[in-house]
Amino acid sequence: MEELAVSSFKTTGSKWLLPVSDFVGFPLDQVNFLACQVFALCAAFCFRLYLGPRDTSPLLRHAVAILFGLSFITFCFGWYAVHITLLVMVCYWILVIADTRNIHRYTMTVAISYLTACQVSRVFIYSYGILSTDFSGPLMIITQKTTMLAFQVHDGMSKKSEDLTADQKRLSVTSKPSLIEYLSYNLNFLSVLVGPCSHYNDYIDFIEGRHVQRRLGKPPGTNAGRSGPDEVPEPSPMAAVTRKLVICVVCMVLFLTLTKAFPITYNVDSRFVSEAPFLTRLSYAFFSIQAARPKFYFAWTLADAINNAAGYGVKGADETGRVSWDLISNLNIWGIETATSFKKFIDNWNIQTGVWLKTVCYDRAPRYRTALTFVLSALWHGVYPGYYFTFITAIPITMAARGVRRNLRPHFLSSHLMKLGYDVLTWAATQLCVCYTVMPFLLLAVEPTIDYYRSMYFHVHIISILTAIALSRGRQHGDGASCSSSNGTRPPSLQEHPPPSNNNLKGN
Incomplete structure (x- = not known):
């Protein structure tokens, strides 16, 4: 049965790592995904160290983020990456030409409809049990980003300040993004594969060097008249990244052991259901769901660590000066x-x-x-x-x-x-x-x-x-x-x- 599942697996992504997939016994699309995330982690460190906002223009930072992001989705999904880039471009076209009073409605309708159409086609083409390249994850993240930005542009450009809540006022976008800003926000390599989604204003602050200052404020003795990204010393993310990578390793070990030991499908095994007492079935359901969580913990924590490695994710500091890097934790x-x-x-x-x-x-x-x-x-x-x-x-x-x-x-x-x-x-x-x-x-x-x-x-x-x-x-x-x-x-x-x-x- 396993051989049948492997032989029926199809992928449109790169097959360079097929030998690795065969060796470790994991589907190729999962191997490709993990390889891209590991590469993204290394690229994120380089992005912070060598393309920081103090020494690099926002235009170059945007361009590099887009280039890596497009490379990742092409490597993982092949021609399916067209679906992701097409949705981004259509939503940008709506952003440019649509009336700001209705821009959020049009974007939501188009994004959700396209996402649903792709998901429906995938379900009908590939039945429940057949493994196949799943490009819906990045498409779901793009849907979040495009629609949330459309609502925030609507708030900033067509609604009165007094009609907005405090959060809506703070997050509103008062001018339409340029094409490169829009592409960078949606397709940057930090979040294009698995997220997390973040607010447009926060992301632009990160690219342009205002992120740390906005979140930590000016240190004592800073010249109030001074401007630029070097006003606040940038905290090191190494401790936060290391802690999150340790969590990833633990979650990977749990996934490789507990998840396989407690398969979800056994909850509906006819013999188990007919013979096991209710409390036994209830207990197995509890442990099988617990065992299913580590893969989600792994993917989301690794994505968070990648953003932190690039210098993105500062949330604030407590009274002792300890910096939190959980702004966009999932x-x-x-x-x-x-x-x-x-x-x-x-x-x-x-x-x-x-x-x-x-x-x-x-x-x-x-x-x-x-x-x-x-x-x-x-x-x-x-x-x-x-x-x-x-x-x-x-x-x-x-x-x-x-x-x-x-x-x-x-x-x-x-x-x-x-x-x-x-x-x-x-x-x-x-x-x-x-x-x-x-x-x-x-x-x-x-x-x-x-x-x-x-x-x-x-x-x-x-x-x-x-x-x-x-x-x-x-x-x-x-x-x-x-x-x-x-x-x-x-x-x-x-x-x-x-x-x-x-x-x-x-x-x-």
């Missing part, structure tokens, strides 16, 4: 593994996608914000039915979790022991709910998803819906009102952390 592993609520888990998982959803949907939807945001997230992820099962299931769970936090949590804050007991119970409930919710995301197809939920007796669906109904009296009227309340019920995954001041570092 996950907080500790926050994920210790989450005591569904919203805390989401808040620490795929963080930059949460920022994008907040920017283009959650903050702008007149009603049904949470539901519309989950729908957009499912549509962005792809057309596999499992994605929609996951995000639709997440809606009642999120509503139930808000109700529990609002109505029950205050009764457990009277003592440290009761609070500890509440945290332990909610941690276990959160992790089991996450396993139940994301299982279809990994199973992909309808039939195995229904088989799994049937084997679990749809218990989380039933419990979450009944809980949400029972606690609905405690909810404030309107989705928007409850999401902005002061009790912390707004999904943090859809909140953007404000930039830290010099003496107030707000980490993930």
Whole structure:
């Protein structure tokens, strides 16, 4: 069966590393991806050391970032890279010619439609079980960047300042980017393969040398009248990069051991489902989902390290002067593994996608914000039915979790022991709910998803819906009102952390 899968694998990318693929036993597209990311890490160090903003013009930095980015997607995807560059060019054409009052609508429609069309064609051409070159990852990142920039140009050029929120005002773009700036933002080698998405203003500040100064401010004794990128000494990213690379190594080891030991598909194995007790199946689901996470931890942490190596990602400094390099981090592993609520888990998982959803949907939807945001997230992820099962299931769970936090949590804050007991119970409930919710995301197809939920007796669906109904009296009227309340019920995954001041570092 393995030989059949390998022989049926097709790739449009480079085949230079095929001997390496055969030797290590990994698909060629994964080997190509890892090779490009390792090369990107080395290139990022050189980019910071030899093409820094103090000694190099922004034009050259943009050009080098684009050149490497195009090389990477061509190496990994071959002629499929045309899809990525075509979407970027079409969205830039819209940016140039469209009225700024509607530019965000046109860009969102085109980007999501093109992404969906590519994903649909891939699903029909290559069935669920057949490996093939997957270019949808970079296309998803491009969709985030093009649409978020279009919304920020719309805010900056067609809306009054008083009509914008504080975040929208800070992130608004008041002039249309040039072609090279647009291409660099979307296709730079730091994030073209796996992200993360970042704000346009932050990226341009990084290229032009204002990034560190904006985030750290002027050190004491700096001449206030002085200008230029050398006002603030650039902190070294070596400690942050080293720490993140160590995490990558650990995650790779876990992936090579635990992930293969706990295959997801065993959750719907007919013999296992029919013979194993419910608690055994529940336990296996928990461990198999835990084992599936390291590959995501690896990819996102490595991408973060690459950006840091180039000097991008300074978030702020605490009172001791310790610099945080987590501005565009896509996950907080500790926050994920210790989450005591569904919203805390989401808040620490795929963080930059949460920022994008907040920017283009959650903050702008007149009603049904949470539901519309989950729908957009499912549509962005792809057309596999499992994605929609996951995000639709997440809606009642999120509503139930808000109700529990609002109505029950205050009764457990009277003592440290009761609070500890509440945290332990909610941690276990959160992790089991996450396993139940994301299982279809990994199973992909309808039939195995229904088989799994049937084997679990749809218990989380039933419990979450009944809980949400029972606690609905405690909810404030309107989705928007409850999401902005002061009790912390707004999904943090859809909140953007404000930039830290010099003496107030707000980490993930």
